[in-house]
Amino acid sequence: MLDMIIIGSGPAGMASAIYAARAELEFLVIEQSVESGGQVQQTYEVDNYPGIPGVSGPELSRRMREHCDKLGVEFKTEEVKSVEKVGADADADGKAGEYFLVKTWDGNEYCAKTVIAATGASHSTLGVPGEDVLQGMGVSYCATCDGAFFKNKVVAVVGGGDVAVEDAIYLSKLCTKVYLIHRRDEFRAASTLVSEAKTKENIEFVLSSGLKEIRGNNKVESILIENKKTGEVKEEAVNGVFIAVGIKPASELFTGLAKANEGGYLIADETCETSCKGLFAAGDIRAKQLRQIITAAADGANAVTSAQRLL
Numbered sequence: 001m002l003d004m005i006i007i008g009s010g011p012a013g014m015a016s017a018i019y020a021a022r023a024e025l026e027f028l029v030i031e032q033s034v035e036s037g038g039q040v041q042q043t044y045e046v047d048n049y050p051g052i053p054g055v056s057g058p059e060l061s062r063r064m065r066e067h068c069d070k071l072g073v074e075f076k077t078e079e080v081k082s083v084e085k086v087g088a089d090a091d092a093d094g095k096a097g098e099y100f101l102v103k104t105w106d107g108n109e110y111c112a113k114t115v116i117a118a119t120g121a122s123h124s125t126l127g128v129p130g131e132d133v134l135q136g137m138g139v140s141y142c143a144t145c146d147g148a149f150f151k152n153k154v155v156a157v158v159g160g161g162d163v164a165v166e167d168a169i170y171l172s173k174l175c176t177k178v179y180l181i182h183r184r185d186e187f188r189a190a191s192t193l194v195s196e197a198k199t200k201e202n203i204e205f206v207l208s209s210g211l212k213e214i215r216g217n218n219k220v221e222s223i224l225i226e227n228k229k230t231g232e233v234k235e236e237a238v239n240g241v242f243i244a245v246g247i248k249p250a251s252e253l254f255t256g257l258a259k260a261n262e263g264g265y266l267i268a269d270e271t272c273e274t275s276c277k278g279l280f281a282a283g284d285i286r287a288k289q290l291r292q293i294i295t296a297a298a299d300g301a302n303a304v305t306s307a308q309r310l311l
């Protein structure tokens with residue numbers, strides 16, 4: 001029986017592994033991808049992780065993985081299929097007799113006293129021409145991460161929820177102009193946010209409109225916007241496109257085990273303890289304010305510290 005299984009090897013999973021190794025726990029990391037790093041692998045440049053400004057995502061991932069390897073962390077390249085709690089009522093104090101059974105699609109089964117859910121999240125895409133090929137070259141899914149690269153430039157934000165409007169407000173402080181493109185007339189975002197956005201002179205609201213195409217040669221140069229009511233298509237010159245049409249946490253494995261909020265994020269405070277004893281949520285999967293590499297890594301450290309108290 002292992003002390004711990006860490007599922008996922010993004011920054012949350014790898015920070016967990018570093019803390020677990022240094023605490024001399026018996027554990028392993030299960031990661032479905034042959035490469036560690038999670039979303040960081042998709043990041044062209046990371047400029048907000050302390051100590052290594054401008055590092056590329058693959059390089060930061062490689063350094064984190066090397067750190068784990070140096071500490072002798074065991075990684076299994078497998079996709080987890082299910083996580084069950086076995087013997088949940090074995091003991092009145094909720095400790096002895098309980099363990100987690102983790103099954104993978106390869107047919108393997110692993111048992112551990114605790115599990116760290118570090119399976120992250122993924123951004124929804126629009127699927128329009130140019131989006132995929134220009135990702136990291138002007139197409140971004142994270143204004144906090146990439147906004148600073150667009151200082152004094154013109155950008156578009158696509159979406160109608162809180163994140164889109166918040167991103168537009170944030171970018172309006174850095175950029176000369178921000179197009180806020182939303183397919184409906186009304187925003188889903190909180191009215192206070194929409195009111196604040198309306199006070200920004202450099203935000204242009206482009207409503208009832210959809211982004212049809214992102215154009216550019218190795219960098220974003222323009223976008224095609226289609227008015228849904230009139231069918232009119234116009235081209236606007238922009239340097240960047242921020243797509244804020246939703247994030248989905250990879251929390252299906254834990255549905256039924258731990259409480260999640262309406263967005264599917266596992267509910268846990270800074271201790272990372274979920275409503276299921278022994279299951280800890282670290283990184284983007286956790287309900288929290290800011291989803292970044294630094295907050296994911298911090299969660300990994302906190303989750304292991306909490307788990308140690310239980311073990």
Ligand SMILES: Cc1cc2nc3c(=O)[nH]c(=O)nc-3n(C[C@H](O)[C@H](O)[C@H](O)COP(=O)(O)OP(=O)(O)OC[C@H]3O[C@@H](n4cnc5c(N)ncnc54)[C@H](O)[C@@H]3O)c2cc1C
Nearest residue numbers: 008010011012032038039080120145283284291292293296
């Ligand atoms: C394009 C882009 C740019 C970004 N830029 C920045 C930036 O500049 N600065 C910043 O701080 N943040 C940035 N972020 C956000 C940051 O990458 C995330 O907040 C961070 O990676 C979250 O870490 P995580 O470990 O929680 O999850 P993830 O990075 O999502 O890692 C989760 C891991 O779990 C694995 N996994 C999932 N399901 C299973 C399963 N069933 N079995 C086995 N393994 C599984 C996945 O393969 C993945 O490796 C960016 C994100 C994106 C998408």
